[in-house]
Amino acid sequence: MSDTKREIEGQPGDTxxxxxxxxVGGVAMGxxxxxxxxxxxxxxxxxxxxxxxxxxxRLLEVNNIEVIYNHVILVLKGVSLHVKEGGITAxxxxxxxxxxxxxxxxxxxxxxxxxxxxxxSIHYRGxxxxxxxxxxxxxxxxxxxxxxxxxxxxxTVEENLLTGAYTRRDGxxxxxxxLELVYSYFPRLKERRKSQAGYTSGGEQQMTAIGRALxxxxxxxxxxxxxxxxxxxxxxxIFGIVKSLNENEGVSFLLAEQNTNVxxxxxxxxxxxxxxxxxxxxxxxxxxxxxxxKEFYLGVSDEGRKSFRDVRSYRRRxxxxx
Ligand code: ATP
Numbered sequence: 001m002s003d004t005k006r007e008i009e010g011q012p013g014d015t016x017x018x019x020x021x022x023x024v025g026g027v028a029m030g031x032x033x034x035x036x037x038x039x040x041x042x043x044x045x046x047x048x049x050x051x052x053x054x055x056x057x058r059l060l061e062v063n064n065i066e067v068i069y070n071h072v073i074l075v076l077k078g079v080s081l082h083v084k085e086g087g088i089t090a091x092x093x094x095x096x097x098x099x100x101x102x103x104x105x106x107x108x109x110x111x112x113x114x115x116x117x118x119x120x121s122i123h124y125r126g127x128x129x130x131x132x133x134x135x136x137x138x139x140x141x142x143x144x145x146x147x148x149x150x151x152x153x154x155x156t157v158e159e160n161l162l163t164g165a166y167t168r169r170d171g172x173x174x175x176x177x178x179l180e181l182v183y184s185y186f187p188r189l190k191e192r193r194k195s196q197a198g199y200t201s202g203g204e205q206q207m208t209a210i211g212r213a214l215x216x217x218x219x220x221x222x223x224x225x226x227x228x229x230x231x232x233x234x235x236x237x238i239f240g241i242v243k244s245l246n247e248n249e250g251v252s253f254l255l256a257e258q259n260t261n262v263x264x265x266x267x268x269x270x271x272x273x274x275x276x277x278x279x280x281x282x283x284x285x286x287x288x289x290x291x292x293x294k295e296f297y298l299g300v301s302d303e304g305r306k307s308f309r310d311v312r313s314y315r316r317r318x319x320x321x322x
Pocket of ligand 1: 069097098101113115
Protein backbone atom coordinates (compact mmCIF):
# COMPACT_ATOMS: atom_id res chain seq x y z
CA MET A 1 0.00 0.00 0.00
CA SER A 2 2.64 2.47 1.01
CA ASP A 3 4.38 1.94 -2.33
CA THR A 4 1.22 2.68 -4.22
CA LYS A 5 0.56 5.77 -2.13
CA ARG A 6 4.06 7.09 -2.59
CA GLU A 7 3.86 6.70 -6.34
CA ILE A 8 0.52 8.45 -6.46
CA GLU A 9 1.60 11.40 -4.41
CA GLY A 10 4.44 12.00 -6.81
CA GLN A 11 2.67 11.25 -10.05
CA PRO A 12 3.60 13.39 -13.02
CA GLY A 13 1.26 16.20 -13.94
CA ASP A 14 0.06 16.39 -10.37
CA THR A 15 0.53 20.11 -10.01
CA UNK A 16 -1.12 21.37 -6.86
CA UNK A 17 -3.13 24.44 -7.60
CA UNK A 18 -3.28 23.65 -11.29
CA UNK A 19 -7.04 23.92 -11.18
CA UNK A 20 -6.81 27.34 -9.61
CA UNK A 21 -5.45 28.71 -12.87
CA UNK A 22 -8.62 27.73 -14.66
CA UNK A 23 -11.65 29.99 -14.90
CA VAL A 24 -14.54 29.30 -12.57
CA GLY A 25 -17.89 28.49 -14.09
CA GLY A 26 -18.71 25.20 -15.73
CA VAL A 27 -17.94 24.72 -19.36
CA ALA A 28 -20.72 22.27 -18.64
CA MET A 29 -20.31 19.84 -21.43
CA GLY A 30 -20.03 22.55 -24.03
CA UNK A 31 -18.84 19.87 -26.38
CA UNK A 32 -22.17 18.14 -26.42
CA UNK A 33 -24.11 20.45 -28.63
CA UNK A 34 -21.08 20.95 -30.82
CA UNK A 35 -20.65 17.25 -31.47
CA UNK A 36 -17.93 14.85 -30.34
CA UNK A 37 -14.39 16.12 -30.11
CA UNK A 38 -11.45 14.49 -31.78
CA UNK A 39 -8.84 15.88 -29.36
CA UNK A 40 -10.59 14.88 -26.16
CA UNK A 41 -8.24 13.92 -23.35
CA UNK A 42 -8.51 10.51 -21.82
CA UNK A 43 -8.32 8.42 -24.93
CA UNK A 44 -4.95 6.78 -24.34
CA UNK A 45 -5.58 3.07 -24.01
CA UNK A 46 -3.36 0.84 -21.92
CA UNK A 47 -3.15 -2.89 -21.41
CA UNK A 48 -6.50 -4.64 -21.05
CA UNK A 49 -8.35 -1.88 -22.89
CA UNK A 50 -8.21 0.47 -19.88
CA UNK A 51 -6.94 4.01 -20.32
CA UNK A 52 -3.22 4.23 -19.60
CA UNK A 53 -3.09 7.29 -17.38
CA UNK A 54 -5.37 9.77 -15.75
CA UNK A 55 -5.23 12.88 -17.93
CA UNK A 56 -5.72 16.57 -17.27
CA UNK A 57 -5.46 18.99 -14.39
CA ARG A 58 -7.34 18.73 -11.13
CA LEU A 59 -10.99 19.69 -11.43
CA LEU A 60 -12.21 18.66 -8.03
CA GLU A 61 -10.15 18.65 -4.85
CA VAL A 62 -11.51 17.21 -1.65
CA ASN A 63 -9.13 17.96 1.16
CA ASN A 64 -9.31 16.11 4.47
CA ILE A 65 -13.07 16.39 4.96
CA GLU A 66 -14.98 15.22 7.97
CA VAL A 67 -18.74 14.67 7.73
CA ILE A 68 -21.11 14.39 10.67
CA TYR A 69 -24.79 13.42 10.47
CA ASN A 70 -27.31 14.70 13.01
CA HIS A 71 -24.53 16.58 14.84
CA VAL A 72 -23.21 13.33 16.33
CA ILE A 73 -22.57 10.55 13.81
CA LEU A 74 -19.05 10.94 12.44
CA VAL A 75 -18.99 9.19 9.06
CA LEU A 76 -16.09 10.65 7.06
CA LYS A 77 -12.90 10.94 9.09
CA GLY A 78 -10.58 12.96 6.91
CA VAL A 79 -11.17 12.01 3.28
CA SER A 80 -8.94 13.53 0.60
CA LEU A 81 -9.23 12.86 -3.10
CA HIS A 82 -9.09 14.60 -6.43
CA VAL A 83 -10.68 14.20 -9.82
CA LYS A 84 -8.73 15.21 -12.88
CA GLU A 85 -10.23 16.85 -15.90
CA GLY A 86 -11.24 14.25 -18.45
CA GLY A 87 -10.74 11.40 -15.98
CA ILE A 88 -12.87 8.62 -14.55
CA THR A 89 -12.10 8.35 -10.86
CA ALA A 90 -13.53 5.44 -8.91
CA UNK A 91 -14.46 5.61 -5.25
CA UNK A 92 -14.54 2.03 -4.04
CA UNK A 93 -15.51 0.34 -0.82
CA UNK A 94 -18.07 -1.89 0.84
CA UNK A 95 -21.45 -1.10 2.32
CA UNK A 96 -21.39 1.91 4.58
CA UNK A 97 -17.79 2.86 3.78
CA UNK A 98 -18.85 6.45 3.07
CA UNK A 99 -18.94 6.60 -0.73
CA UNK A 100 -22.39 8.18 -1.04
CA UNK A 101 -21.61 10.60 1.78
CA UNK A 102 -18.49 11.73 -0.08
CA UNK A 103 -20.43 12.34 -3.29
CA UNK A 104 -23.14 14.23 -1.42
CA UNK A 105 -20.53 16.35 0.34
CA UNK A 106 -19.32 17.44 -3.11
CA UNK A 107 -22.77 18.02 -4.64
CA UNK A 108 -23.93 19.72 -1.43
CA UNK A 109 -26.85 17.36 -1.01
CA UNK A 110 -25.85 16.51 2.57
CA UNK A 111 -27.96 19.21 4.16
CA UNK A 112 -31.22 17.47 3.25
CA UNK A 113 -29.90 14.42 5.15
CA UNK A 114 -28.94 16.47 8.21
CA UNK A 115 -25.32 15.95 7.32
CA UNK A 116 -22.59 18.56 7.47
CA UNK A 117 -18.96 18.95 6.38
CA UNK A 118 -17.37 19.98 9.67
CA UNK A 119 -13.69 19.98 8.66
CA UNK A 120 -11.60 20.21 5.53
CA SER A 121 -12.35 21.85 2.22
CA ILE A 122 -13.78 21.14 -1.23
CA HIS A 123 -12.64 23.06 -4.28
CA TYR A 124 -13.92 22.86 -7.84
CA ARG A 125 -11.80 24.52 -10.52
CA GLY A 126 -9.90 26.22 -7.75
CA UNK A 127 -12.95 27.81 -6.11
CA UNK A 128 -14.20 26.79 -2.69
CA UNK A 129 -17.63 25.24 -3.22
CA UNK A 130 -18.61 24.10 0.26
CA UNK A 131 -21.99 25.35 1.33
CA UNK A 132 -23.11 26.32 -2.17
CA UNK A 133 -26.62 25.50 -3.20
CA UNK A 134 -26.83 22.15 -5.08
CA UNK A 135 -28.37 24.09 -7.99
CA UNK A 136 -25.30 26.34 -8.04
CA UNK A 137 -23.14 23.22 -8.31
CA UNK A 138 -25.17 22.16 -11.33
CA UNK A 139 -24.59 25.60 -12.86
CA UNK A 140 -20.87 25.12 -12.32
CA UNK A 141 -21.09 21.81 -14.15
CA UNK A 142 -21.26 19.27 -11.30
CA UNK A 143 -24.27 16.98 -11.06
CA UNK A 144 -24.96 13.86 -9.03
CA UNK A 145 -26.78 10.78 -10.31
CA UNK A 146 -28.19 9.27 -7.15
CA UNK A 147 -27.96 5.63 -6.16
CA UNK A 148 -31.14 3.73 -6.99
CA UNK A 149 -31.85 5.56 -10.24
CA UNK A 150 -34.51 7.99 -8.95
CA UNK A 151 -36.65 8.58 -12.02
CA UNK A 152 -39.96 10.40 -11.98
CA UNK A 153 -42.01 7.25 -12.34
CA UNK A 154 -45.16 8.89 -13.67
CA UNK A 155 -43.36 10.83 -16.38
CA THR A 156 -42.28 9.32 -19.67
CA VAL A 157 -38.62 8.59 -20.34
CA GLU A 158 -38.40 11.68 -22.55
CA GLU A 159 -40.11 13.91 -20.00
CA ASN A 160 -37.61 12.65 -17.42
CA LEU A 161 -34.74 13.55 -19.71
CA LEU A 162 -36.16 17.02 -20.33
CA THR A 163 -36.41 17.73 -16.59
CA GLY A 164 -32.59 17.63 -16.62
CA ALA A 165 -32.55 20.68 -18.88
CA TYR A 166 -34.84 22.87 -16.80
CA THR A 167 -32.08 25.19 -15.60
CA ARG A 168 -30.82 25.81 -19.12
CA ARG A 169 -31.42 29.12 -20.83
CA ASP A 170 -29.85 28.32 -24.19
CA GLY A 171 -33.06 27.64 -26.06
CA UNK A 172 -35.16 24.74 -27.28
CA UNK A 173 -33.06 24.02 -30.34
CA UNK A 174 -29.92 23.29 -28.32
CA UNK A 175 -31.92 21.21 -25.87
CA UNK A 176 -33.44 19.20 -28.73
CA UNK A 177 -29.96 18.69 -30.14
CA UNK A 178 -28.67 17.37 -26.80
CA LEU A 179 -31.71 15.13 -26.45
CA GLU A 180 -30.77 13.53 -29.76
CA LEU A 181 -27.20 13.20 -28.55
CA VAL A 182 -28.40 11.43 -25.38
CA TYR A 183 -30.44 9.09 -27.57
CA SER A 184 -27.37 8.38 -29.68
CA TYR A 185 -25.59 7.13 -26.55
CA PHE A 186 -28.70 5.36 -25.22
CA PRO A 187 -30.62 4.04 -28.25
CA ARG A 188 -32.81 2.00 -25.89
CA LEU A 189 -34.14 5.22 -24.43
CA LYS A 190 -35.17 6.43 -27.84
CA GLU A 191 -37.18 3.24 -28.30
CA ARG A 192 -38.80 3.70 -24.89
CA ARG A 193 -39.12 7.48 -24.95
CA LYS A 194 -42.93 7.46 -24.74
CA SER A 195 -43.04 4.82 -21.99
CA GLN A 196 -43.78 5.75 -18.42
CA ALA A 197 -40.41 5.56 -16.63
CA GLY A 198 -41.86 3.53 -13.76
CA TYR A 199 -42.64 0.71 -16.17
CA THR A 200 -39.19 0.51 -17.72
CA SER A 201 -36.48 -1.94 -16.62
CA GLY A 202 -33.85 -1.20 -13.97
CA GLY A 203 -31.22 -0.77 -16.68
CA GLU A 204 -33.38 1.64 -18.63
CA GLN A 205 -34.08 3.63 -15.47
CA GLN A 206 -30.35 3.85 -14.78
CA MET A 207 -29.81 5.05 -18.35
CA THR A 208 -32.62 7.59 -17.93
CA ALA A 209 -31.01 8.89 -14.74
CA ILE A 210 -27.64 9.31 -16.47
CA GLY A 211 -29.31 10.78 -19.57
CA ARG A 212 -31.21 13.28 -17.43
CA ALA A 213 -27.94 14.38 -15.83
CA LEU A 214 -26.40 14.80 -19.29
CA UNK A 215 -29.21 17.14 -20.27
CA UNK A 216 -27.83 19.69 -17.81
CA UNK A 217 -24.63 19.69 -19.92
CA UNK A 218 -22.38 18.73 -17.04
CA UNK A 219 -18.64 18.86 -16.90
CA UNK A 220 -18.42 16.36 -14.03
CA UNK A 221 -20.90 13.63 -13.10
CA UNK A 222 -20.93 12.15 -9.60
CA UNK A 223 -22.30 8.72 -10.36
CA UNK A 224 -23.45 6.68 -7.39
CA UNK A 225 -23.43 2.88 -7.71
CA UNK A 226 -24.58 2.56 -11.34
CA UNK A 227 -24.22 -1.23 -11.21
CA UNK A 228 -26.61 -1.69 -8.29
CA UNK A 229 -29.17 -4.42 -8.92
CA UNK A 230 -28.34 -4.82 -12.60
CA UNK A 231 -27.41 -7.96 -14.53
CA UNK A 232 -23.70 -8.20 -15.46
CA UNK A 233 -24.34 -7.64 -19.17
CA UNK A 234 -26.22 -4.42 -18.46
CA UNK A 235 -23.52 -3.28 -16.07
CA UNK A 236 -20.98 -3.71 -18.88
CA UNK A 237 -23.24 -1.80 -21.27
CA ILE A 238 -23.66 1.11 -18.87
CA PHE A 239 -19.96 1.31 -18.03
CA GLY A 240 -19.17 1.16 -21.74
CA ILE A 241 -21.42 4.18 -22.29
CA VAL A 242 -19.77 6.01 -19.37
CA LYS A 243 -16.41 5.38 -21.02
CA SER A 244 -17.66 6.70 -24.38
CA LEU A 245 -19.10 9.81 -22.75
CA ASN A 246 -15.77 10.36 -21.05
CA GLU A 247 -13.74 9.88 -24.21
CA ASN A 248 -16.01 11.51 -26.78
CA GLU A 249 -17.70 14.27 -24.77
CA GLY A 250 -14.95 14.94 -22.25
CA VAL A 251 -17.22 14.42 -19.23
CA SER A 252 -15.27 13.68 -16.04
CA PHE A 253 -16.68 11.14 -13.61
CA LEU A 254 -16.40 10.47 -9.90
CA LEU A 255 -17.88 7.02 -9.69
CA ALA A 256 -18.88 5.38 -6.40
CA GLU A 257 -18.98 1.60 -6.77
CA GLN A 258 -19.00 -1.57 -4.73
CA ASN A 259 -18.29 -3.51 -7.90
CA THR A 260 -14.51 -3.09 -7.76
CA ASN A 261 -13.86 -5.37 -10.67
CA VAL A 262 -15.86 -3.47 -13.25
CA UNK A 263 -15.02 -0.03 -11.84
CA UNK A 264 -11.26 -0.64 -12.01
CA UNK A 265 -11.54 -1.83 -15.59
CA UNK A 266 -13.14 1.43 -16.71
CA UNK A 267 -11.63 4.00 -14.35
CA UNK A 268 -8.28 5.77 -14.68
CA UNK A 269 -7.69 6.16 -10.97
CA UNK A 270 -9.22 4.69 -7.82
CA UNK A 271 -9.62 5.39 -4.12
CA UNK A 272 -10.59 2.69 -1.64
CA UNK A 273 -12.64 3.79 1.34
CA UNK A 274 -13.07 1.83 4.54
CA UNK A 275 -15.02 3.18 7.52
CA UNK A 276 -14.84 6.76 6.33
CA UNK A 277 -11.12 6.78 5.49
CA UNK A 278 -9.17 6.37 2.27
CA UNK A 279 -7.05 3.28 2.85
CA UNK A 280 -5.47 3.11 -0.59
CA UNK A 281 -5.37 5.00 -3.84
CA UNK A 282 -3.61 4.65 -7.16
CA UNK A 283 -3.95 4.35 -10.93
CA UNK A 284 -6.62 1.77 -11.67
CA UNK A 285 -4.18 -0.53 -13.47
CA UNK A 286 -1.95 -0.62 -10.37
CA UNK A 287 -4.84 -1.21 -8.00
CA UNK A 288 -6.02 -4.11 -10.15
CA UNK A 289 -2.62 -5.75 -9.70
CA UNK A 290 -2.27 -4.97 -5.99
CA UNK A 291 -2.33 -8.24 -3.98
CA UNK A 292 -4.51 -6.77 -1.20
CA UNK A 293 -7.05 -5.37 -3.65
CA LYS A 294 -7.04 -8.68 -5.48
CA GLU A 295 -7.62 -10.61 -2.29
CA PHE A 296 -10.08 -8.37 -0.49
CA TYR A 297 -11.98 -6.67 -3.27
CA LEU A 298 -11.60 -8.81 -6.38
CA GLY A 299 -11.94 -12.14 -4.55
CA VAL A 300 -8.72 -13.54 -6.04
CA SER A 301 -5.51 -14.43 -4.19
CA ASP A 302 -2.46 -16.57 -4.79
CA GLU A 303 -4.24 -19.39 -2.98
CA GLY A 304 -7.27 -19.08 -5.25
CA ARG A 305 -10.62 -17.31 -5.01
CA LYS A 306 -11.65 -15.90 -1.67
CA SER A 307 -14.67 -14.07 -0.44
CA PHE A 308 -14.07 -10.64 1.05
CA ARG A 309 -16.54 -11.59 3.77
CA ASP A 310 -14.33 -14.51 4.82
CA VAL A 311 -11.43 -12.24 5.72
CA ARG A 312 -11.56 -10.86 9.25
CA SER A 313 -11.38 -7.08 9.19
CA TYR A 314 -8.55 -6.79 11.73
CA ARG A 315 -6.37 -8.79 9.38
CA ARG A 316 -7.27 -6.50 6.53
CA ARG A 317 -6.53 -3.48 8.65
CA UNK A 318 -3.13 -4.88 9.56
CA UNK A 319 -2.39 -5.41 5.88
CA UNK A 320 -3.61 -1.94 4.83
CA UNK A 321 -1.57 -0.22 7.47
CA UNK A 322 1.63 -2.23 7.08
P1 ATP B 1 -23.71 2.01 0.41
O1 ATP B 1 -23.05 1.45 -0.79
O2 ATP B 1 -24.32 0.99 1.30
O3 ATP B 1 -24.61 3.18 0.13
P2 ATP B 1 -21.70 3.91 1.17
O4 ATP B 1 -20.26 3.59 1.12
O5 ATP B 1 -22.25 4.75 0.10
O6 ATP B 1 -22.51 2.58 1.31
P3 ATP B 1 -22.82 5.85 2.98
O7 ATP B 1 -24.21 5.71 2.40
O8 ATP B 1 -22.07 7.07 2.69
O9 ATP B 1 -21.93 4.59 2.58
O10 ATP B 1 -22.94 5.65 4.54
C1 ATP B 1 -21.82 5.73 5.40
C2 ATP B 1 -22.28 5.63 6.84
O11 ATP B 1 -23.07 6.79 7.14
C3 ATP B 1 -23.15 4.43 7.11
O12 ATP B 1 -22.79 3.91 8.36
C4 ATP B 1 -24.54 5.00 7.17
O13 ATP B 1 -25.35 4.29 8.08
C5 ATP B 1 -24.32 6.41 7.68
N1 ATP B 1 -25.33 7.32 7.14
C6 ATP B 1 -25.61 7.56 5.85
N2 ATP B 1 -26.60 8.47 5.73
C7 ATP B 1 -26.96 8.83 6.98
C8 ATP B 1 -27.91 9.74 7.54
N3 ATP B 1 -28.70 10.47 6.75
N4 ATP B 1 -28.00 9.84 8.88
C9 ATP B 1 -27.18 9.11 9.67
N5 ATP B 1 -26.25 8.23 9.23
C10 ATP B 1 -26.13 8.09 7.91
